[in-house]
Amino acid sequence: xxxxxxxxxxxxxxxxxxxxxxxxxxxxxxxxxxxxxxxxxxxxxxxxxxxxxxxxxxxxxxxxxxxxxxxxxxxxxxxxxxxxxxxxxxxxxxxxxxxxxxxxxxxxxxxxxx
Amino acid sequence: xxxxxxxxxxxxxxxxxxxxxxxxxxxxxxxxxxxxxxxxxxxxxxxxxxxxxxxxxxxxxxxxxxxxxxxxxxxxxxxxxxxxxxxxxxxxxxxxxxxxxxxxxxxxxxxxx
Numbered sequence: 219x220x221x222x223x224x225x226x227x228x229x230x231x232x233x234x235x236x237x238x239x240x241x242x243x244x245x246x247x248x249x250x251x252x253x254x255x256x257x258x259x260x261x262x263x264x265x266x267x268x269x270x271x272x273x274x275x276x277x278x279x280x281x282x283x284x285x286x287x288x289x290x291x292x293x294x295x296x297x298x299x300x301x302x303x304x305x306x307x308x309x310x311x312x313x314x315x316x317x318x319x320x321x322x323x324x325x326x327x328x329x330x331x332x
Numbered sequence: 333x334x335x336x337x338x339x340x341x342x343x344x345x346x347x348x349x350x351x352x353x354x355x356x357x358x359x360x361x362x363x364x365x366x367x368x369x370x371x372x373x374x375x376x377x378x379x380x381x382x383x384x385x386x387x388x389x390x391x392x393x394x395x396x397x398x399x400x401x402x403x404x405x406x407x408x409x410x411x412x413x414x415x416x417x418x419x420x421x422x423x424x425x426x427x428x429x430x431x432x433x434x435x436x437x438x439x440x441x442x443x444x445x
Contacts, residue, residue: 220375220377220378222375251433260435260436260437260438261376261419261421261435262435263432263433263434263435266430266432273430274430274431274432275430276432306373308375308376310375316431317363318363318364318381318383318423319423320366320378320381321366321378321433322378323368323375323376323377323378324375325374325375326373326374326375328373
């Protein structure tokens with residue numbers, strides 16, 4: 219158990235809908251990262267927040283957005299969902315936001331878009 | 333473009349049969365290289381961080397090494413519980429000056445009893 223929690227574990231929704239994925243980092247960690255993992259693409263970095271502010275952006279679509287709240291939990295919002303958005307979404311956390319830092323991953327949310 | 337390539341894609345071993353997994357990378361500003369283990373349907377589990385060429389790290393039956401262009405994960409006398417997908421990632425500096433992890437697609441290891 220990494221100490222990172224994610225809810226829900228599974229989510230099934232229809233195309234065009236909007237969903238919110240939630241992540242709580244390990245105690246003491248200030249940085250949160252979001253990743254998408256699909257069978258053909260592997261783990262793709264989406265976005266990073268550090269202490270409430272956006273720190274780095276990866277291959278995140280405009281339909282997706284994220285935020286980190288004062289209590290350091292984070293939410294990833296996915297809107298206008300398409301079939302291709304079906305994937306595992308992971309959250310990771312680390313102590314700091316810069317330097318060489320180990321990231322600890324949560325158990326993931328499996329999103330199925332029908 | 334930063335790239336991480338892992339080989340082989342899949343590897344089947346008999347229990348006790350040692351082998352190595354490869355991770356080759358092309359990155360402009362390597363800050364560190366990480367190995368993770370991932371079981372089906374679960375999040376990646378951190379194994380090692382390597383910072384510079386020549387460095388080695390060990391944990392039970394696993395040993396990770398790093399050269400200037402690749403890293404190896406050596407598995408000595410594996411057991412069935414070592415079966416998992418092993419992911420390699422490099423921490424690189426983006427054009428904007430921020431840092432991100434770039435992952436390879438992984439090597440799926442199966443150890444038969």
